[in-house]
Each structure stands twice: as structure tokens, then as C-alpha cells.
Amino acid sequence: MKTLSIEEVVAAIQVEREYQDKKWGALDAQNDRDPGEWIATLQEEINEVDDADFRNNAEDFILELVQVAAVAVAALQQLGPLDLKARVQMHRGIR
Numbered sequence: 088m089k090t091l092s093i094e095e096v097v098a099a100i101q102v103e104r105e106y107q108d109k110k111w112g113a114l115d116a117q118n119d120r121d122p123g124e125w126i127a128t129l130q131e132e133i134n135e136v137d138d139a140d141f142r143n144n145a146e147d148f149i150l151e152l153v154q155v156a157a158v159a160v161a162a163l164q165q166l167g168p169l170d171l172k173a174r175v176q177m178h179r180g181i182r
Contacts, residue, residue, distance in 0.1 A: 096156075103157035114165050125162035132158050 111117065132155045139147035168174060176182070 099153050100156045100160060103153050104160055107157055107161060114161060118165065120165060122162075122166060125158070125166070128158050129155065129162070 132151065136148060136151040136155060139151050163171065
């Protein structure tokens with residue numbers, strides 16, 4: 088099995104994020120979502136990953152993982168600080 092590049096994975100997540108914005112509206116219109124709401128949404132998506140695994144449906148499992156990642160990205164887009172990359176680098180000891 089071929090390992091995907093980070094670019095291929097991020098491209099799939101971007102497609103899902105664009106779909107989510109069309110379905111639910113742009114994040115700017117959702118600025119009142121708090122961390123608890125994002126956690127609930129992520130838990131729902133993770134439950135769908137678990138369900139796909141239980142059903143032994145590899146295709147759904149992968150697509151649900153993309154949705155989990157896209158929801159996490161949306162939460163970071165809305166809640167994350169402007170210097171998110173720098174904060175992650177500092178947290179990991181990267182200069």
C-alpha cells in the first residue's frame with residue numbers, strides 16, 4: 088500500500104473543508120461556536136469513524152477520518168491564535 092504525501096492528505100481535507108463551508112456556512116458566520124461545541128462535533132465524527140470500522144467498511148473509515156481532520160481544522164481556523172504555527176513550533180522545541 089502506498090503511503091500518501093502530506094500534500095495529498097491536506098488536499099483531501101481542503102476539499103472537505105470547502106464542502107463543510109458550503110453546507111454550514113463560512114466560519115465567519117459561526118464565530119459564536121465555543122470549544123465545547125467543536126468537541127461535540129469532533130466526538131460525533133469520531134463515532135462515525137468507529138462505526139465504519141465496526142462495519143469493516145474501509146472506504147467509509149477513510150472518508151470519516153477526513154471529516155474528523157476537516158472539523159479539527161475548522162476549529163483551529165476559528166479558535167486558533169494568529170501565531171498558531173509559531174506556538175506549535177515553540178511547544179515542540181522547533182526554532
